[in-house]
Amino acid sequence: MNSITGITGSIARVHLGAGTAGSEPLPLDRLGTFIGGRGLGAQYLFNEVGADTDPLSAGNKLVFMNGPLGGTLVTGSNKINLAFKSPLTGTYSYSLCGGHWGPELKFAGFDGLIVEGAAPAPVYLWINDGRMELRPAANLWGKTIPETEKALRAELGGDERIQIACIGPAGEMLNRYACITAGWYREFGRGGCGAVMGAKKLKAIAVRGTGDIRVHDPKGMMEFAETLYRDLKAHPKAKERRTYGTNEMLRTVNDLGYLCTRNFTEGYFPEGTRIDGPRMREDIVVGDASCYACPVACGKRSRAGGAFGSVLLEGPEFETIGLVGANCGVSDWDAIVKATQICDEYGFDTMNAGGAVALAMECFGKGIITAKDTGGLELRFGSGPALVEALRMIAGRRGIGDILAEGIKAAAERFGAPELGMHSKGQGFGVYDPRGCKGMALTYALSPKGAHHMYATTMGPEMAAKSTLSIEGKGKLQRDQQFSMCIADSIGVCSTLRVVLSVKALAGAFTMATGRPMDEQGLLTAAERIINLERLYNIRLGLSRKDDTLPERFLREPLPDGHAKGSTVDLESMLDDYYALMGWDLDGIPTREKLLELGL
Numbered sequence: 001m002n003s004i005t006g007i008t009g010s011i012a013r014v015h016l017g018a019g020t021a022g023s024e025p026l027p028l029d030r031l032g033t034f035i036g037g038r039g040l041g042a043q044y045l046f047n048e049v050g051a052d053t054d055p056l057s058a059g060n061k062l063v064f065m066n067g068p069l070g071g072t073l074v075t076g077s078n079k080i081n082l083a084f085k086s087p088l089t090g091t092y093s094y095s096l097c098g099g100h101w102g103p104e105l106k107f108a109g110f111d112g113l114i115v116e117g118a119a120p121a122p123v124y125l126w127i128n129d130g131r132m133e134l135r136p137a138a139n140l141w142g143k144t145i146p147e148t149e150k151a152l153r154a155e156l157g158g159d160e161r162i163q164i165a166c167i168g169p170a171g172e173m174l175n176r177y178a179c180i181t182a183g184w185y186r187e188f189g190r191g192g193c194g195a196v197m198g199a200k201k202l203k204a205i206a207v208r209g210t211g212d213i214r215v216h217d218p219k220g221m222m223e224f225a226e227t228l229y230r231d232l233k234a235h236p237k238a239k240e241r242r243t244y245g246t247n248e249m250l251r252t253v254n255d256l257g258y259l260c261t262r263n264f265t266e267g268y269f270p271e272g273t274r275i276d277g278p279r280m281r282e283d284i285v286v287g288d289a290s291c292y293a294c295p296v297a298c299g300k301r302s303r304a305g306g307a308f309g310s311v312l313l314e315g316p317e318f319e320t321i322g323l324v325g326a327n328c329g330v331s332d333w334d335a336i337v338k339a340t341q342i343c344d345e346y347g348f349d350t351m352n353a354g355g356a357v358a359l360a361m362e363c364f365g366k367g368i369i370t371a372k373d374t375g376g377l378e379l380r381f382g383s384g385p386a387l388v389e390a391l392r393m394i395a396g397r398r399g400i401g402d403i404l405a406e407g408i409k410a411a412a413e414r415f416g417a418p419e420l421g422m423h424s425k426g427q428g429f430g431v432y433d434p435r436g437c438k439g440m441a442l443t444y445a446l447s448p449k450g451a452h453h454m455y456a457t458t459m460g461p462e463m464a465a466k467s468t469l470s471i472e473g474k475g476k477l478q479r480d481q482q483f484s485m486c487i488a489d490s491i492g493v494c495s496t497l498r499v500v501l502s503v504k505a506l507a508g509a510f511t512m513a514t515g516r517p518m519d520e521q522g523l524l525t526a527a528e529r530i531i532n533l534e535r536l537y538n539i540r541l542g543l544s545r546k547d548d549t550l551p552e553r554f555l556r557e558p559l560p561d562g563h564a565k566g567s568t569v570d571l572e573s574m575l576d577d578y579y580a581l582m583g584w585d586l587d588g589i590p591t592r593e594k595l596l597e598l599g600l
Contacts, residue, residue: 005216006068006513007031012110012132014125016200017058017117021125021132026111032516033599035490035523036067036111038094039530041083044114045092046533051540055087055192056174056199058118064105065112067492068513071103071213071292073225075232076494078103078292086191086449087199088176088352088407089426092537093449095193096489097165098291099186104163107209115202124152124166124204129211137203144168144345145181152204159208166204167194168347173397174198175405177352177428181344185299185314186291189349190427191449216515224509231500233295238499242288244277245300246318250431251276253322253459256468257562258436260327260429262381263358264422264553267433268562271331275321284333289314296496306334308388316340316350319453322431323354328361328387335384339391346395348405355428356404356411357390363415375399422551425450425543432459434554436564437468442478442574445548448534454495456481471570475577486527529598532582532590536600545588548575 007026014021026040034043041063053059063083070077080102086093105113109130122137140148145168156162163183171178171194178194179187188194197203215221232238240248253259254272261269273279280300289299303312316324316336324339325331343350357379363369364379371378375393377400379386393401403411408428412421422429427450434441439458447455458481462468484503488495491506504520511518538547550571558566579586583594590600 005214005515006072007036007111008106008109008211008213010110012113012127014113014115014132014134015117016115016119016123016134016202019119019134021134023110023130031068031514032518032522033526034530035487035510035526037065037070037079037081037492038083038096038486038489039526040065040112040490041081041094042092042530042533042537045083045085046537049085053085055085055090055196058116058200060085060196060199062115062193062196062200063112064114066102066106067490068510070492071106072215072513073221073293074493074509075225075228076291076294076296076497077492078294079489079492079494080105081489082180082188082193084191084193084196087174087195088192089450091425091448091450091541091543092534093191093193094489094534095188095190096454097180097182097186097188098494099163099183100292101163101165101182101186101207102492103292104207104209106213107211108207109209109211113205115200118199119201122201122203124206125202126156127205127207129209140203141172142169145184145347146345148204149184152206156206162206162208164204164206167197168345170346170348170395170405171195171198173405175348175394175397176407176410177349179347179349181347185289185344187349190351190452194347215513217512220512221509224512228497228501229295232497235500238296238496241298241496242296244281245298247277247280247300247321249277249318250321251278252463253431254326255563256436256463257559257564258433258468260322260431260433262329263327263355263362263420264429264433265362266561267436267559267564269326269331272326274331275325275333275336280321280333284337286312291494294494298496302337304334304337307385308334308338311337311341313337313341313344315344319431320350320354323351323428324357324387324391326431327354327358329381330384330387332384335387338388342388342391342395348394351430352407352428353391353394353404355408355422356394357387359408359412359415359420359422360390360400360404361386362420363417368415368417369400373400419552422553423451424550425547427451429453433559433564434550434569435559435567436562437462438471438569438574439474439477439481441550441554441569441571442474442578443481445550445571445575446478446578448538454485456485457495469564469567471574474574475581478578479581482531483524483527486530487523490526490530525598529600532595532598532600535588535590539589545575545586548588
């Protein structure tokens, strides 16, 4: 056991081309500098994957990293980060996954796993209490996520405690926004890490661990965990999320006029009451589901039927409901649940998929593409059957689905309508139209992985302050939210915990886990260092202020109705404000003084 607790002190490294698997020590000095999880992932990727690396080549790497609280008794300590170069955006990317796979990797003896090279034929990786083995996976290739889980678990003896992360056919066929799915319904989503895994011919990573995670101060950690558990269960926001899942937000966002609607041509969905949290609970929810060490249980098990047959799954989540529902003009639960099932089973991101289908629907409605291009499919807003069929075509890369599987940016350019592609840096947007929630404009524009809503969740504080339509102070709000999210992502806890957990409390938990002194300012400085390092990765690729942008629709076209009617985004003034606060120049490049201050 390593001298610092809270971690195993060991990183697994697998080279698929050479067929080798081994371990190496985690440099302990990096804990204070980069915390863990997202921070360590950025540091390894920056050092090991160069600017000229093709994301789908053997040179790209998948860097899975746990945080020091991951797998401990701390409530919500289930998040593991994956860093990689994105085949969707061509930029630095990272993805967080909850559930049980990350903690299991730690129980098996590893803080992280680095996958490099590419196998000549399909394989899977079996990690069993520190022992690693690459095994043939030709019999698994072509199988969906549920089929892969069942077959692989049976092959490994049927142990239900084995945690499996795998790709579906979408990853194998190099869909640019394919996911890696852990436990059927938890994804490393956004950015196309599943395509990276598919290009490496790695079908799955199965993990079983029986080890313990020692902490420096067990008594203090137990008291901290008990207090956090009680606070979280009692918090009104946590109670609401337990009842309605992440979809508890839809009604408020729609009422405030910034719910993605019909490819972001509108911000208010008139049929929103049909798909909000209370209606979902009443109409389709049949049970709750939870990640490791979490009492919130925001996962909702749902059942739907109708024309698409009976479907039982976990979900759909708020972002899925927004992007494949309202953004495609669809308010039919049967269609939304079936659409979710297709994406889940084949293993691709519902958000980018919903954005891609909405793009095609707008192009079809404007005559830019026709039935000849869609294979006869009447791809119109509001059509549940058209939505479902389009997603089936994406899943199999058939017809227009082959174009849409390349991502929103590429598809819009292929259709000759780049202005209708709602993306930033190639990544599709979350549900929040930035014209109606101005801080989210900065979140989307600044995220190193493209338009990702969880890079800085400004929408919560903006709604609380009733300042969604103001640009005042949004640079500082953006910076503060970025730091808060980065700390949660790096330390290994779910971001939901931030409703009851301060940065100061997380610093105390870090010390109780590792024995390494840490205070609030130490965590904030580490977060700033990580964010700057992620920025530097993209600067090395040639990105700058010109890439921190949004579609002209958000900048020039006022919202036509709803609470935010008439609003556009004044992005440039907010960027100036944010850059100055971060110590970056007007082109968005960190100054030499700032990098020296951060030890970069």
